[in-house]
Amino acid sequence: MQKSDLDNANPTIFDVSQLPSRSQKKRSVRQGPDSKYDSILFPKHAWPWAGSKTTSTWPSDEEDDDGDDLRDDNFVEEPIDQQEIYDLISTISDPEHPHTLGQLNVVRLPDIHLSPSPAERSDPKCLSTVLVELTPTINHCSLATVIGLAVRARLEQALPPSYRVDVRMKDGSHAQDDQVNKQLADKERVAAALENDTLRGILEKMLETCA
């Protein structure tokens, strides 16, 4: 694509460290010049020689009632939440710029809606809907449909079948949002679009940056 063809030549770009992420929510551990030996000096478990998994007979005393930081975080049951959806789609590359949708603020955490909400969701098998509202960088963006399609494709590839995916333009963010929304909601047209080799090539390129 020629440079002059860009819909928006100068979008605002956010630094990756400013984007919402899960690690920000966790209390960070202080890392000072004196922290070199923290893992030895303040071990998670008083007993450093914890036996093999077959014989570590009793849960260590610290773990009984000691908040979140001592338990093995990795294996805690957590439902899919907005942040997780955000992490899935914010790394998609923009078709015009060498930046991700997160950096361009096309995808925003507050514009991701889950119903039922993660807190209410008791049975993992029940049907849920994800609604993602996109905000194009300018309101006449011609690539809005492509971006919407990419978001849709990514979510369909990554979410379990019990999730219904709905991608729309945020109200008023696009001059022709009704039309774009209609296209994105039309299953036939989406399916047809995905058959198109050129379009598939663009989408694959966009999804390359998704880890």
Place this chain on the structure above:
Amino acid sequence: MATFKDWALQYVLADEEPVQRELAQKAAREIESSRASSTVVGNWAASIQQWLTTAHAKDSDQMDEGEDGGSGDIIARAKALGFLADTLQALDKNMLRADQVVRLAGFFGAMFSYDHKAGITASAKALRQLYSMKNFKPDVGVQMVDAVLMIKEDFRLQTPVTRLEIYELFLGLFQDQAVSSLLQHKYGSSQGFIVDLLRLCQNERDPRNLLVWFKILGVLLADYAPSADVTEEIFKTFSAYFPISLKSSATPIGITAEDLKSAVRACFAAHQRVAPLAFPYLMQKLDQGDAVTVAVKVDILRTIKACLDEYDHPQNSVVPFVEKIWNSLKYEVRNGEVKETIDATLDVLRAIANKLDGTKSQKLDVSLLKSYIDIVFKDCRDDLSNPTYTKQAGLLLMTVITANIRAYTLESGGFVECIRQNLRQPKSPSHTRDLLLLLNSALKSRLDLVRNRKEGHPEDEELLRTEPRAHLDALFHEVYLPIWVKKANEPDADTVDVLKKVTQGLALLVSQRVLQPDGALSLLCSGTTCSEICSLLTQSLIKGLALSSNDNITDDTVLEDEAVLALRTVVMSYTDGYIEIASRAKAEIQKRQWSNPSRYSLNALKDLLSRLAFIGCSEIPSRVSVEGKSQKTLSALQHLVTLIATLLNIFPLSSPSGSARFADHSARESSLANAHVISALHGGMLHFRDACASRYQKEVLVAYSGSDRSWIEEFSGLPFNWLQQLQGPDGLRDETIELLREDDPEVYRQYLRLGLFTVRYIYRKAASGSQTLWNERILAQVANITALVVRALDEKLQITCDLAHEAFRFFHAGDGSLEQKPTKPLTELLTLGILEGLRPGALADLYIPGGAAEAFLCNTADLGPFPSRASEIRAAIGAILVNKYKGGPSTCDPESQTIKKVLGFWANQIKVATSSVDIDINTFEAYNSIAMYIFAGAIARQDKSVVQEAVPVLHEAIASGHHNGELVARSMGILVKDNNLLSEENHAVVKRLYKQWAYSQLVRPLYKLALPTGKEADVWATNRYTAAILAVVSNCPFKVYEEDVEVLTRLLIATLGGNRITAGLSKQAARMQVASALEILVQILANEPESLKGHLKAVIGGAMNVHQEASLDTREVDESSFKYTIKPTGAGADLYAVSCRKLTLQLLGLIPSKFEERHLLPYALQLKRMLATASGDPVREVRKVALLARGGWAKVG
């Protein structure tokens, strides 16, 4: 005659160099054997007559006509001359007489006039050989020069190799003192031959030749005193090549562009007589503006610097150009953006300052340097008040002022004053920051100048002694402190930057040394100022404790971290500071109640103590005196002593009441506070060890040899609170500790001695103290400290201190206080701490048959209620004791019976428990774990008694009908599991291939037993065998079981199989087995996927099955099966189910990358469906793995 002629003919006809060389050598030997008699040499020279005569005849006919005919003759003639040249090369250099040399030189020299086509190559070579003859006379050299110059325009028609010969000849001749003086005498100051030479060589392009040519030019410039005109000619010749570059060529010649650049540079810098030409020329090149690329610019700047460095008589060669250079260069920095050019420019400016200062042996008049600095100062002063240029202007000024000591003493006062003025009215916070940065760098440079003062002129040191210091003295109170006070209460990003710079500046200020009139160094700041700075910085340190959690909102610890680093620097110079910091911290901590602290205060305490340890112990302090305050006599260990004494003093922060249950929240929190104190002690020891390691070479630490005296005995003569006394007012004057300078490696020994004393002190308290205070966390930390110290002692010292026995009596020998109280189970951690660090040799005494080790290892009493930590500690100690054992003749255990007995004892325990007696499952679990660890200790050492005593019993126990057999099978993994107790660092005896050995003894015999037999009755046993195999294999690296992959795969597939029969195994055990199987499959798939190719269907099917089972609601799992295995923690999450799901997905995700698509297609659809569902897993970590697997399979089909 005939021989020479034959050889010449053969030479001319030969095509190969070795043959030619051989012929030349023959001729040379012939000449040598005749001692170079005139006849022989004459014959030799005449041997090529036939080619020359025809040549002359033809040449006169043909050359004029310019025909190409007779090229065969030319080749033959060239070869014939080559014969002579080669002979000269092979000839003994002492052989030819002077007259022969003259005659030959005349002959070959004539070729340059007559035979440009054939004669030059060989003649050039021959002349070089003649030049190296012993009887070569200088006047022949002059003749040679004249003769060679006769070639004129035809020179450039010669091949590069020939030209190189000639260049080398010239270089040799010109560098020859005798030839050089004759040449100068002959040609006088006009040096006519140089002009001819320049004309001859002016078109040279070959890089290799250029290198020599530039060298010749350098020699001519430096040694031949050419007249101004000739100098200009020479300058024109080499400057025409500047800036030189090299085209990249397909056949590299081993010369880089950089070589050429420095060769040209050397011409510029060859002699100051080109200065009037060089500087204007280079300046003009530089001032071309944007037309100059960065690389060229850097080349120019480096060339200028080379000139400045090399020219003598700077008054004439440099001074006239200084102002011009400065005016050209200042904009490179002021408005420059490219780091390379800025650095190169600053190098030039620094070089000017150094040139104008003089050399190490001779100083120049001070006015030269002063006027240069004045020019710079005048131009930069105004820029300092302009925020846009502050940094650049400062950089220029700093570079010039701190170039040498004289420049510094001349102008630093003015510079600091200027910055001070600007700091009073800063234009913006970033302006303040930049100014502070400049001030700090000035201080930093001063440190370097003072440190390297001996390297310069002796006058420099004198200058430093009388250096005006008023501007430095005032820095703290008039610059840093006011900014600090003004900014400390405005928390924003700019302020943080400014405060950071202030903090760094304060540290640099305290580190400043001044030279006293008597030559001694002392600190610049007075004791009071140092103390004030210390206390200012300490504020940030104790802020966490002093403020409440609501007031201390900022998470950002940048400033505190900066203060920590600054304080560390401060106390390295101002050593009294550490006592001040420590006592302030101590007071602050003791102000508080620690019986029920909040989490916030606990963290604040932890941070404070950890930082305190880092500040004092991460570097070794140096000895300097402070003006106006006498620092206490200093030992390099002073801060460590202060830290240990302070920490031991505040420990315990609170004594948990005896009745408090451990689970009680407040008791636990307060115990955590106490643990932080011990952690800080440990941290201090670790930091100090690192400081020693970086200060003295590592070898000193390793090769250090202990004294013969027992430190423990020495300690018993010292008061109990020795450390506290050391820290007291008379402190380290105590003769019980040597005063050591910071550079004495003995410091490390003293550190270990102090460490051992501390350990002894704590052990004596802990062994008799209450169990609520000395809880597991604290004791484990103490054990770590002990291991750190003990590990570093050498074997001899470990033996003289009798540490092996102290491990069981906790340094209480003789005073009888310990015997009254029974040892508590947890105090065995103290035993562990010592044993962990001991070397095998130091333990030998314990292994007397019936001795301490045997008694301890075969003791099953006092294990308390099960399951308990005590049994794990005992297992750990058991592993160490068994591992470090050495039996056999000349040891305490000549029959090697002790360990055999121990192994037999535990094997018997297992045998009994799995055959007849119905032992309580908890008790057996404890016994089993001790036994396994003890066996593991022996296996790491590849002790054969394991094979005799333990292996048969284990195999039998696994298959026994007893339900305890299952536990034995499952825990076999311990035998080969990596264990940090058995590490090289801890002096454990770990054989390199022990896992292979253990595998072949333990597992290999089981394979044929584990395979299904089809008989119902055997299922029980085969299941147990499989469990044992998988437990061991999952703890081995792939290489170990590589050979048995095939049979192993069958077991793995059976384990994953849908209709698993779990006879002989509890449900939970069966699932753990599945997890192990998955782990092993992942390993096999990663290392040798081919072996699984035939089993793909079974593996994928099995994995999907497992996943499906593990996805069932975990709460459906039979709770009773958790009776003696890990209990699920968290919100009902069954860790095994989760890890099974994760592992299956990992396994399935790996498959697509390892096999071709055609093998995968049949399963793709089914798997994609399954993975889609799996990406909705309740656990996030599993979802991530599922997503990856999904991505891998999406590409299939």
